[in-house]
Amino acid sequence: MSGKYEAVIGLEVHVELNTKSKIFCSCPTEFGKEPNTQVCPVCLGLPGVLPVLNEEAVRKAVQAALALNCEITSYAKFDRKNYFYPDLPKAYQISQYDLPLARNGWIELSGGKRIGIRRVHLEEDAGKLVHQGDITSAAFSFADYNRCGVPLIEIVSEPDIRDPEEARDYLTRLKGILQHIGVSDCRMEEGSLRVDANVSVRPVGSREFGTRTELKNIGSFRAVYRGLSYEIERQSKLLDRGEPVIQETRHWDEQNGVTRSLRGKEEAQDYRYFPEPDLVPLQLDPDWVEEIRRTLPELPEARKARFVREYGLPEYDADVLVSSPPIANFYEECVRLFGEPKTVSNWVMGELFRLLNDSGMEPEELKLRPSELVSLLKMTREGVVSGKIAKDVFEQMFRTGEDPESIVKKHNLVQISDKSALEPLVLQVIAENPKVVDDYKSGKKQAFAFLVGQVMKATKGRANPAVVNELLHKRLD
Amino acid sequence: MEHTLSLEEVRHVARLARLVFKPEEEEMFRQQLSRILDHVQRLNELDTSRVQPTFHVVPLKNVMRRDETRPCLPRDEVLANAPDAQGGFFRVPKITEG
Ligand SMILES: [Zn+2]
Numbered sequence: 395m396s397g398k399y400e401a402v403i404g405l406e407v408h409v410e411l412n413t414k415s416k417i418f419c420s421c422p423t424e425f426g427k428e429p430n431t432q433v434c435p436v437c438l439g440l441p442g443v444l445p446v447l448n449e450e451a452v453r454k455a456v457q458a459a460l461a462l463n464c465e466i467t468s469y470a471k472f473d474r475k476n477y478f479y480p481d482l483p484k485a486y487q488i489s490q491y492d493l494p495l496a497r498n499g500w501i502e503l504s505g506g507k508r509i510g511i512r513r514v515h516l517e518e519d520a521g522k523l524v525h526q527g528d529i530t531s532a533a534f535s536f537a538d539y540n541r542c543g544v545p546l547i548e549i550v551s552e553p554d555i556r557d558p559e560e561a562r563d564y565l566t567r568l569k570g571i572l573q574h575i576g577v578s579d580c581r582m583e584e585g586s587l588r589v590d591a592n593v594s595v596r597p598v599g600s601r602e603f604g605t606r607t608e609l610k611n612i613g614s615f616r617a618v619y620r621g622l623s624y625e626i627e628r629q630s631k632l633l634d635r636g637e638p639v640i641q642e643t644r645h646w647d648e649q650n651g652v653t654r655s656l657r658g659k660e661e662a663q664d665y666r667y668f669p670e671p672d673l674v675p676l677q678l679d680p681d682w683v684e685e686i687r688r689t690l691p692e693l694p695e696a697r698k699a700r701f702v703r704e705y706g707l708p709e710y711d712a713d714v715l716v717s718s719p720p721i722a723n724f725y726e727e728c729v730r731l732f733g734e735p736k737t738v739s740n741w742v743m744g745e746l747f748r749l750l751n752d753s754g755m756e757p758e759e760l761k762l763r764p765s766e767l768v769s770l771l772k773m774t775r776e777g778v779v780s781g782k783i784a785k786d787v788f789e790q791m792f793r794t795g796e797d798p799e800s801i802v803k804k805h806n807l808v809q810i811s812d813k814s815a816l817e818p819l820v821l822q823v824i825a826e827n828p829k830v831v832d833d834y835k836s837g838k839k840q841a842f843a844f845l846v847g848q849v850m851k852a853t854k855g856r857a858n859p860a861v862v863n864e865l866l867h868k869r870l871d
Numbered sequence: 872m873e874h875t876l877s878l879e880e881v882r883h884v885a886r887l888a889r890l891v892f893k894p895e896e897e898e899m900f901r902q903q904l905s906r907i908l909d910h911v912q913r914l915n916e917l918d919t920s921r922v923q924p925t926f927h928v929v930p931l932k933n934v935m936r937r938d939e940t941r942p943c944l945p946r947d948e949v950l951a952n953a954p955d956a957q958g959g960f961f962r963v964p965k966i967t968e969g
Contacts, residue, residue, distance in 0.1 A: 413938050420941035429959040430949050434941075438949065450938030471926050478889055480963040493926070525965070536960035664887055674931040 399595040399633065401626045402603055403555035405618075407568060408546050409578045410519060410586040411454045417518050417545035418445030418488065418673075425584055429538035437518075437543035439484030445672050447472075451516060451545035452676065454577040455495055456686050458547055459514040461575050461693055462568075464499030466683045472516075472670040480537050481520040489517035489548075491667040495676070501551075501571070502695070503563045504713065510552030519544040541585075553592070553603070558622040565589065565615050566717055570694045573719040579758065582614055589618055594639070595629045604629070605639040609653060612646050621646040625653050697722060705735035714743055718757040721746075727764035732771050741767065745785055749792045762792055770798040778802070780809045782855045811858040813865065816849070819857070820865045823848040834870060842866065876905045 416423055419436035436443045456466055473491040494515035500508040521539040525532040549568065555561050569580045569587060580587040594606035607629070609621050624646075629639050644653040692700070694716045701712035701722075716722045721742065728738045746767075750757060770791065774784045779802055790801050802808060810816060823845055824831055834841035849862045881901045885892055892900065946959060955962040 415938050415940045420936075420939060421943050422940045428946075430946055430961070431959075432943055433949055434944050438944075446934065446936045448938050449935035452935065469926075476887075480961070480966060524960070532965050535963050535965045536957065537963055538960055664883075666887065669926055671927070674929055674934050675927055677932045679933075 398597060399626075399630045400598050401555075401557055401622070402553045402594050402596060402606075403557075403561055403622060404553040404592040405551045405555065405561060405564060406590040406592070407549045407551075407565070408519075408588045408590075409458070409549065409572060409580060411451050411458075411545040411547060412576075412578050412586075413448055413450045413454065413545055415448060416543035417448050417451045417516070418543055421543065423544045425586075427540055429536075429540065432540040433542065438539060439482075445488065447673060447676075448545060452495075452678075453686065454545075455514065455516050455547050456678070456683060457575050457690060458549075458572055458577050459496030459499065460683075460687050461571050461690060462496075462499040462501060462511050462514065462549065464496035464511060464514055466496050466678060467493065468677060468680075469493060470495045470515075470676040470678075472673040473667045474670050475517075475665045475667055477665060479520075480535055481523055481542075483521070483537075483539060483542065487518060487520060488670055488673070489667075490515035493675075501564055501567050503560060503567065507554075507560070509554045509560070509564050512550045512552050514547055514549050517546050517548060518542070519546045558619045558626070561591065561622055562615050562619045565618060567694070570717050570719065573758075574694055574697070575691050581756070581758070583756075588612075589615075591618060591622055593622055593625050593629070595626055595633065597633075604633075605641050607639065607641065607653075608643045610643055610645055613648060617646055617648055620648075620651060621653060624651065628653065705729060705739075707735060707739055711736075711739045711743060714747075715739065720757040720760060724757075724760065724762075724764050728768055728771075731765060731768040734771075737771065738767075741771070741788075745788050746792075749789060753792075761795060766791055766797055773798060773802065777809055777811055777858060779807055780855060780858060782850070783807050783809065786855070807856060809858050810853055810856050811861050813861060816853075816857055816861055816865055819849050819852050820862065820869060823852065824866075824869060831870065842870075845870075876901050876908065 410423075413423060415421060416437055419434050421432050421434050421437055424432065436445055459466060470490060471493045472488050474486040475489045475491070476486045478485050494513045496514040497512065499511035499514065501511065502508050519541050521537055521542040523535045523537055525535060551564065555564060572578050572580055572587075578586055582588070589612050591609040591612065592606045593609065594604035596602065596604040607625060609625060612618050612621055625644070632639050640655075642655050644655050646653055697716045698709075698712040701707050701715060702709060705712075707715070715725050724746075725738060725742050728742070729735050732738060746760075746762075750760070767788070770779075770784055770788060773779050774781060779787060783802075787798050787801050787807060790796060791798055794801075827845065827848065830841045830844055834845070845866055846859060846862050849857050849866075850859065878897055878901055881892075881897050881904065885897075885900075950956040950959075950961065953961050
């Protein structure tokens with residue numbers, strides 16, 4: 395984006411709550427079952443049925459809202475949102491319109507900036523439509539209503555986000571908070587966390603909002619970042635040319651890295667909300683809400699402070715580790731078994747994050763157990779393997795799931811600390827590099843590191859660097 | 872106060888309800904719906920400044936069930952009334968989103 399414009403971004407995040415049963419009926423919520431096997435007359439919208447609210451869905455929604463610093467409203471109700479689309483057999487979705495469960499929260503970003511949360515409300519999820527072959531040429535849609543009626547919360551931010559990086563930060567923190575309190579597994583690939591983004595641009599210094607577009611079909615946090623960047627650029631160019639931005643829904647096309655308008659001229663959305671007559675209002679007991687607040691699990695901010703206090707970690711390390719509960723749990727278990735909090739943190743933030751990144755894996759998919767990393771760390775501490783080799787072993791553990799002992803044994807990676815074994819190699823390296831030896835003797839310190847490197851290379855990284863150092867010094871000084 | 876609906880408004884609500892009317896029907900509904908609105912408008916003549924808003928007519932609140940699962944409907948029964956089904960799915964005409 396040129397410096398002339400700034401973006402105004404608001405995010406709507408839908409999160410599936412991990413209750414056992416659906417929000418208004420007793421069907422299970424399990425993911426990945428045969429189509430239309432987790433349905434009953436209520437979630438199929440058959441005539442004459444009565445939806446009854448799931449208490450646990452309310453509890454989890456309240457937990458989430460409190461963790462997001464919201465006020466729980468004293469009177470909330472449900473409404474029907476009417477639209478015709480085959481993912482909803484009733485032709486309406488039960489949602490909350492003007493009296494949501496919670497309002498006025500916030501999430502604090504890394505730099506301390508607060509992003510407001512306008513509201514958190516409860517609603518039911520819709521079914522899933524699948525298509526045979528290409529969607530554009532398909533003649534039919536196939537509807538599976540297993541997901542229909544799974545409890546959702548929708549979390550609507552204020553338009554306080556100013557660039558794609560802040561959007562990503564907000565989402566990462568939101569996901570971390572929800573995972574910490576355990577109300578959702580927040581798996582974007584399974585659709586248990588979904589993001590829609592509203593974005594507009596305006597001249598820097600302007601206080602009015604520009605015309606916004608809504609981005610849908612965003613499959614990952616990275617796609618949120620890319621989609622918003624693209625859309626900001628596109629809108630800025632339109633304004634530069636004096637052309638209007640059209641208010642519309644646009645789909646993010648991940649493959650081509652562009653956003654597309656799906657429809658031509660579109661009638662303004664008109665959902666004709668009205669109060670759901672089958673569900674009575676919620677007037678939650680303030681004592682019950684306070685009880686939930688008191689028993690909330692440790693939130694990321696508190697956990698971060700504890701990591702700094704208990705483990706003596708730098709703020710930066712603590713912040714990165716707590717951003718993902720599976721990682722924070724993994725870390726804490728390693729420290730419990732091994733000690734040396736900073737060593738463990740370096741391994742998790744360095745090697746583990748690098749491998750997760752390279753493999754495109756989410757932290758919650760990690761199969762490696764803390765005890766396995768700890769065995770490797772112990773082998774390193776006891777000098778069984780060198781630090782360099784340990785990294786290779788770790789990569790193999792990560793990829794194959796094998797334990798470090800058998801990898802070291804199989805590939806003969808035990809560190810060589812035996813002086814009599816290393817001495818001939820040291821002599822050989824000195825003999826083969828007379829110029830480097832001269833450099834070192836005339837005062838070039840880096841020359842020494844080169845010679846150590848040669849010995850390491852000759853042993854494929856297995857030499858104990860401390861022993862090599864000692865032997866080289868003995869010969870050269 | 873006379874409330875007169877325009878033909879455009881009639882067409883709009885018809886479109887939202889996926890209904891298609893003949894021109895003479897549009898005019899008939901315009902008149903009928905206008906009369907209904909006028910009738911309801913009479914409520915505005917009452918002084919409700921001291922009346923609490925009614926969101927629900929039943930004097931109940933917080934009716935909830937425990938988070939327990941129960942057996943679902945067998946799939947052949949689920950699909951029994953479906954106009955069209957295939958492979959365990961309801962089969963419907965493809966509709967572009969909106
Ligand atoms: Zn059901």
